Amino acid sequence: MSTPVLYEIEDGIVTLTLNRPELRNPISDPDMVEAMVEALDRLNEDPAVRVAIVTGTGSAFSSGGNLNTMREGGGLNDPLPARTRQNYQRGIQRIPLAFERLEVPVIAAVNGPAIGAGCDLACMCDLRIASETARFAESFVKVGIVPGDGGAWLLPRVVGFSKACEMAFTGDPIDAAEALACGLVSKIVPAAELLPAARALAARIAANPGHAVRMAKRLLREGRHVRIDTLLEMSAAMQALAHATADHREAVDAMLSKRPANFTGE
Numbered sequence: 001m002s003t004p005v006l007y008e009i010e011d012g013i014v015t016l017t018l019n020r021p022e023l024r025n026p027i028s029d030p031d032m033v034e035a036m037v038e039a040l041d042r043l044n045e046d047p048a049v050r051v052a053i054v055t056g057t058g059s060a061f062s063s064g065g066n067l068n069t070m071r072e073g074g075g076l077n078d079p080l081p082a083r084t085r086q087n088y089q090r091g092i093q094r095i096p097l098a099f100e101r102l103e104v105p106v107i108a109a110v111n112g113p114a115i116g117a118g119c120d121l122a123c124m125c126d127l128r129i130a131s132e133t134a135r136f137a138e139s140f141v142k143v144g145i146v147p148g149d150g151g152a153w154l155l156p157r158v159v160g161f162s163k164a165c166e167m168a169f170t171g172d173p174i175d176a177a178e179a180l181a182c183g184l185v186s187k188i189v190p191a192a193e194l195l196p197a198a199r200a201l202a203a204r205i206a207a208n209p210g211h212a213v214r215m216a217k218r219l220l221r222e223g224r225h226v227r228i229d230t231l232l233e234m235s236a237a238m239q240a241l242a243h244a245t246a247d248h249r250e251a252v253d254a255m256l257s258k259r260p261a262n263f264t265g266e
Contacts, residue, residue: 002019002020003019003035004018004019004020004029004031004032004034004035004036005017005018005019005032005035005036005039006019006057007039007042007043009043009046009048009049011203011206012048012049012050012051012206012210013049013050013051013052013053013199013202013203013206014043014049014051014052014053014104015052015053015055015195016036016039016040016043016052016053016054016055017054017055017056017057018032018054018055018056018057018061018062019057020032020057021056021057021058021059021060022058023063023066023068024058024059024060024062024063024113025056025057025058025060025061025062025063025118026062026063026064026065026066026067026117026118027062027064027065027092027095027117027118027121028064028065028066028075028076028091028092028117029066029075030091033091033092033094033095036095036098037094037095037098040095040098040099040101040102041098041101043102043104044101044102044103044104047210047265048265049104050104050202050205050206050208050210050213051104051105051106051107051202051205051206051213052102052104052105052106052107052202053106053107053108053109053195053198053199053202054106054107054108054109054121054125055108055109055110055111055194055195055198056111056112058112059111059112059113059133060111060112060113060114060115060118061108061110061111061112061113061114061118061121061122061134062114062115062117062118062121063113063115063116063118064114064115064116064117064118064119064120064121064139065092065116065117065143067143075087076088076091076092076148088148088149092117092148092149093148093149093150095121095124095149096120096124096149096150096154099124099125100221102217103214103215103217103218104214104217105126105127105205105213105217106124106125106126106127107125107126107127107128107129107198107201107202108121108122108125108127108128108129109129109131109194109195109197109198110122110128110129110130110131110134110136110185110194111131111133111134111191111194112131112133112134112135113134113135113136113137113173114134114135114136114137115135115136115137115139115173116137116138116139116140116143116147117147117148117149117151119136119137119138119139119151119155119167120138120147120149120150120151120154120155122136122184123151123154123155123157123158123184124150124154126217126220127186127201128179128184128185128186129185129186129187129188129189129194129197129198129201130176130179130180130185130187130188130189130194131176131188131189131190131191131194132176132188132189132190132191133176133191134175134176134179134185134188135173135174135175135176136167136173136174136179136184137167137171137172137173137174138151138155138164138167138168138171139171139172139173140168140171141168141169141170141171142171147168151168152164152168155167155168157224158183158184159182159183159184160182160183163182176188207263208263209245209247209248209250209251209263209265210247210263210265211241211242211245211247211265212242212245212247212248215238215241215242218234218238219231219234219235219238222234245266246264246266247261247263247264247265247266250262250263250264251263
């Protein structure tokens with residue numbers, strides 16, 4: 001069987017590629033969960049990594065759950081509901097928690113349909129670029145279930161409550177143009193230009209001091225659910241750390257000298 005997730009790094013940019021094209025890249029199977037969590041933790045712990053891209057092999061970004069395993073007694077669904085609960089907690093729910101631990105910015109390069117948990121996977125990322133062939137659907141109701149992977153938390157924070165309700169209650173797909181209109185993606189490009197566009201955006205992020213970018217991401221993430229006074233306290237503490245870095249001094253010197261900066265990650 002093929003490697004579930006391909007891990008490539010170049011110039012501080014990691015590309016994670018879901019690699020089950022014959023199944024349209026589902027993320028619910030145990031080996032895919034393990035591979036995703038391992039890859040995310042690996043890039044988070046590597047100080048050389050500045051930014052990551054998540055994409056899919058083949059025509060689909062991700063089909064979400066593996067429909068072939070959804071009958072009773074298959075996949076996450078156990079005849080005993082208590083075990084089904086544990087299967088979700090020990091399985092697919094580990095992926096959004098791994099994304100939440102990440103300090104490295106992540107770009108979803110959505111190369112095709114992102115369905116169910118695949119749509120939620122795109123929402124776990126910080127930025128989303130879509131191919132013209134991309135489609136998105138919060139389609140859990142179409143198979144008689146609910147978002148078990150955090151979609152009810154993720155989707156409203158990306159598209160707003162009303163649009164999230166529309167997508168979750170109907171399960172209907174939206175195309176790339178509608179995804180752009182509702183803020184689910186920030187850019188649409190032709191299929192052949194998707195990865196170059198994602199890498200160009202990643203390079204713009206990677207050009208900045210790594211410590212500052214990671215701390216800025218953490219503040220943005222925490223800002224979604226803490227009080228302003230708590231966030232200000234965190235910001236002051238992280239700012240003290242940022243001021244002490246060599247990259248901060250280099251950035252100021254380079255600006256004053258009107259020369260390109262040379263960041264070392266120190």
